[in-house]
Amino acid sequence: MIAGAPASGKGTQCELIKAKYGLVHISAGDLLRAEIATGTDNGKQAKEFMEKGQLVPDEIVVNMVKGRLLQPDAQEKGWLLDGYPRSYSQAMALETLGIRPDIFILLDVPDELLVERVVGRRLDPETGKIYHLKYSPPENEEIASRLTQRFDDTEEKVKLRLQTHYQNIESLVSIYEDVIVKVNGNTTVEGVFGEIEKLLTSSLDKKTEMVGS
Numbered sequence: 001m002i003a004g005a006p007a008s009g010k011g012t013q014c015e016l017i018k019a020k021y022g023l024v025h026i027s028a029g030d031l032l033r034a035e036i037a038t039g040t041d042n043g044k045q046a047k048e049f050m051e052k053g054q055l056v057p058d059e060i061v062v063n064m065v066k067g068r069l070l071q072p073d074a075q076e077k078g079w080l081l082d083g084y085p086r087s088y089s090q091a092m093a094l095e096t097l098g099i100r101p102d103i104f105i106l107l108d109v110p111d112e113l114l115v116e117r118v119v120g121r122r123l124d125p126e127t128g129k130i131y132h133l134k135y136s137p138p139e140n141e142e143i144a145s146r147l148t149q150r151f152d153d154t155e156e157k158v159k160l161r162l163q164t165h166y167q168n169i170e171s172l173v174s175i176y177e178d179v180i181v182k183v184n185g186n187t188t189v190e191g192v193f194g195e196i197e198k199l200l201t202s203s204l205d206k207k208t209e210m211v212g213s
């Protein structure tokens with residue numbers, strides 16, 4: 001599991017983690033945006049909450065994520081949960097299924113940096129790659145011309161999302177205190193990934209030892 005405030009780097013690090021470890025990346029935010037794009041009722045309801053930076057109700061999110069998590073690929077290859085659970089009740093929904101992470105990575109970035117990261121964030125709709133106009137600019141004009149911005153990536157909305165994050169993260173820290181590791185998200189993308197690689201590799205070694213013994 002990977003958690004952190006908006007624009008703390010979850011999506012960027014998930015790209016690198018899944019490329020190296022072959023995990024199935026399940027992002028609650030991406031699943032919700034897909035519901036919106038396909039125009040489902042859940043998507044329409046979800047959008048109202050997302051516009052206000054509030055958590056989308058559990059009755060929409062919990063089954064959506066559980067359904068994806070229990071699919072064979074995630075069970076076989078292992079899963080990387082991004083942006084879920086985001087509340088005590090969402091975590092409890094997994095606890096009742098006996099689903100717990102090997103590691104819970106909490107990315108830590110100072111608030112004042114997050115606003116600048118959000119307002120400059122852009123997405124390539126063709127590749128899904130995440131860019132930042134200043135910190136991680138597009139490689140060429142062709143990509144630059146097709147970049148899009150998330151509807152909730154505005155200064156006023158990210159402040160609401162930040163409040164939502166701080167309202168909920170403490171309850172998650174207590175549930176996952178045995179597997180949680182805080183990672184400094186305020187270094188280079190490669191620097192953060194280097195820290196995460198060390199953690200995942202040692203967690204994998206522990207798992208193979210347990211299986212072996």
Ligand SMILES: Nc1ncnc2c1ncn2[C@@H]1O[C@H](COP(=O)(O)OP(=O)(O)O)[C@@H](O)[C@H]1O
Nearest residue numbers: 006007028029050053054055056061083084086
């Ligand atoms: N687990 C979740 N439960 C409820 N709502 C969620 C959840 N994950 C994402 N959302 C909604 O989608 C929005 C975008 O989430 P996400 O893409 O993870 O972006 P970020 O982590 O940068 O805020 C959130 O502000 C919230 O409204």
